Amino acid sequence: MKKYLKFSLPRFQEPAPSSFQTRPKRNGNTCLFACVFLILLVSVETAFADKAPQRIISMAPSITESLFALGAGERVVGRTDFCKWPKEACQLPNVGGMLNPSTETWLTLKPDLIIFLKSSDRLVSKAKSLGLNTLTVDMNRINSIFKSWKLMGDTLGIQDSAANLEHSILKEIEFIKSKTRGLPKIETLLLLGDSSDPGRDLFAVGRSTFLGELIELAGGKNILEDPDANYPRISKEFILARSPEVIIEAGPKSNLTGDEYKRRMKEWEPFSSIKAVQSKRIHFIGEDYAVIPGPRLHLILKQFAQALHPDIFAGSSSTTKK
Known part of the structure; x- marks a missing residue:
């Protein structure tokens, strides 16, 4: 379907009447010119639309x-x-x-x-x-x-x-920001992929990515401070040392059943000194849009906000399985 741009015809203003002049008669040529001008513009826009990529x-x-x-x-x-x-x-x-x-x-x-x-x-x-x-x-x-x-x-x-x-x-981003504005930032670790073995190195999300920015907008503070590290590999020693308050795992492999969720949480138990493990604030976001930087990014933001501030976003669908 072709999309045409909107445009306005120029206004042809008449001289303001005064005591020293009479109102001039309308000239038919003005209307004719306007019609011709309109036809030319429509022709130009049609040609432009036809040239836009169609395949x-x-x-x-x-x-x-x-x-x-x-x-x-x-x-x-x-x-x-x-x-x-x-x-x-x-x-x-x-x-x-x-x-x-x-x-x-x-x-x-x-x-x-x-x-x-x-x-x-x-x-x-x-x-x-x-x-x-x-x-x-x-x-x-x-x-x-x-x-x-x-x-x-x-x-x-x-x-x-x-x-x-x-x-x-x-508009969706501003709504989330309005809900979390003024709240303390929660130290957060965002992981990509499968963390079924937290003892091995994991891939994390840095601040200079759209996911990192969404964590900040949701009221989190990314524990990865290096702005040049977009998706670094991190070790269990790093996680233990930083001890994030919340851990979020995002990606297709994080779409867990209830039993899978319990098993995954149990695998984190050996690392009980981590704050997120102590409080059981480990969340799994496995929706198909979870790591795609597209028009559904506001849905990712809502998931992050709920994980970080469950009291404020009560009533939303849970990011954990029980």
């Missing part, structure tokens, strides 16, 4: 989800193995993995644009060598996500949709 391949879940949230889902003709939402995306042709896609499928789908994450330099170069148009977006920080939506909106001719999406997410 897009998305090379990351965050990009796919963003395109559908922007109302451009009908233009997506291909997605990766990892793109699971929305359900309409799962029906689209699969181009393979994010790191090892099928370039033959790229060509078969005849895209007029492939959108990559900024860390995909090798694949971008490959696509360009095949004569394919590319767009690169950065989804690592909250502000960069908003900028990427604006870039996609500008590229696809759907600027209003991009602005509206950003506004709706900012």
Whole structure:
């Protein structure tokens, strides 16, 4: 569906009447000029809309989800193995993995644009060598996500949709901030993946990531202080030394049954000097959106806020299994 920009006709003002002049008669040429001007603008906008990409391949879940949230889902003709939402995306042709896609499928789908994450330099170069148009977006920080939506909106001719999406997410963020404003910051450790063996090294989330920023917005204080460490590997000695008040594990493998939750909590018991273990404030967030920097990031924020401030966000769905 083509989207046309709104515009206004220029106003043709008449001289203000006074005692020294009479009101001039309307000139039919003015109306004629306005009509011609309108037709020309509509023609320009139509041509612009026709040139906007109509066959897009998305090379990351965050990009796919963003395109559908922007109302451009009908233009997506291909997605990766990892793109699971929305359900309409799962029906689209699969181009393979994010790191090892099928370039033959790229060509078969005849895209007029492939959108990559900024860390995909090798694949971008490959696509360009095949004569394919590319767009690169950065989804690592909250502000960069908003900028990427604006870039996609500008590229696809759907600027209003991009602005509206950003506004709706900012509204959700402000609601959480208003609830946690003035509360003490809770020392938090955010882990990625499976912590079924807390004795081995684990991957954590640093402050300079969208997940790290969400922890701060939810009222937490990330115990990882190095701003250059985005997803560092940390040891059990580090966790014992810092003793966070809350531990959150996020990712698909954290979607636990009641029995799995009990077993996972028991595996933390040998580390009883950690504050989060003592108070049993270890949370598992396993929803499919838990680590995707897309239009559902406000849902991640709500999960974090509930884990950190359960009294304030009472009534929300629990992030622990019992």
